[in-house]
Amino acid sequence: MERAITIQYGSIELRATLHYPAAAGESKCCEGGQRPLIVICHGFIGSRIGVDRLFVGASRKFAEAGYMVLRFDYAGCGESTGEYGENGLDSMIDQTRVVLDYALGIDYVDANRVxxxxxxxxxxxxxxxAALDRRVKTLVMWSAVAHPFNDILRIVGQQSYDDAVRYGSSDHMGYTLRPAFFESLSAQQPFAQIRKFTGDVFLAHGTSDQTIPADYCSLYQKLFWMRSYGQCDMELIFQADHTYSTGESKRELxxxxxxxxxxNEKRKREWHNWEI
Incomplete structure (x- = not known):
């Protein structure tokens, strides 16, 4: 079952879709009626649907396996209200935490499996x-940006950034990007925050990604492995592009x-039983 919901973020309404676990999948990953939760964060000027329905397919696949899944539109994207480029990456982090607040308010969500x-x-x-919020226990990163300012600048072009600085805003595919947006990208450094997250991580990247370099995936893994706690595993999807646009790429992902x-669930259970 799927249900459209609205999550309030200040004066902004974040539109979201909640996927309930299929009955057939509950026995695979649910204990005592508690469901693990997956919250999906879309990319730059994206939406909770995803390019070629990437997140719709993922959510339904995970729900069939017994997961509660929540996918949402960041402010100014998809059906959400607000202006996307007004506040930038800092606001995206705040919005994600507000979505977690809502999701963890659902009484049968397992707070230990977020x-x-x-x-x-x-x-x-x-x-x-995840580096800020200890409620996040596991992290999954698909084709992840590593250098927010440089990576997004490469997508929008130098002229778009120059216009934003010079005129106070620039237009990229109908989205208004302001200097504060680019400043937030420059201020946030994901690599510097890796040690603050102690949970397990799964990384995936397409080998034919022309938008974000696939080399980032192995670099992320090396840095995650340098932590004192937490596992990190990586998968490269052969010939997949940035949005896993073919049916085969999606299925493999x-x-x-x-x-x-x-x-990972099995590994954690076995480790817990060994400790006991």
Whole structure:
């Protein structure tokens, strides 16, 4: 079952979709009626649907396996109100935490199994949120941005940034980007926050990604492995582009992510039993 919801973020209404676990999947990952939660963070000027329905397919796949899934539109994107480029990455982190507040208010969500999944700029936002918010226990990053300012500048072009600085705003595909947006990208450094997150991490990236370099994936893994706590596993999706636009790429991404989530749950249970 799926339900459209609205989450209040100050005066802004964040539109979201909540996916309830399928009955057939509950026995796979749910204990005592409690469901693990996945919150999906979309990328730059994206939406909760995703390019070629990337997040719709993912949410339904995960819900079939027994997960509660919440995907939402950041302010100014999709159906949400507000202005996207007004506040930038800092606001995205705040919005993600407000969405977590809402999701954890659902009485049958397991607060000990909260997974934040982010794609592209949403991957960086997910990491930065997890570094601040201990409620996030597991992190999944698809084709994640590593250098927010440089990566987004490469997408929008130098002229767009120059116009924003010179005139107070610039237009990119109908979105108004202001200097504060670019300043927030420059101020946030995901690599510097990695050690603050002690949970387990799954990384995926397409080898044919022309938007965000696939090399970021292995670099992220090396830095995550330098932490004192937490596991990190990585999968490269052969010939997949930035948005996993082919059916085969999507299926492989969904299957490998779900396989890792299932494996990680089993690993944690076995470790807990060993400790006892």
């Amino acid at each position: 997974i934040l999944l982010g794609h592209s700029l949403g991957g960086a936002a997910a990491l930065l949120t 969904y299957d490998k992510t779900l396989h890792w989530l299932t494996y």
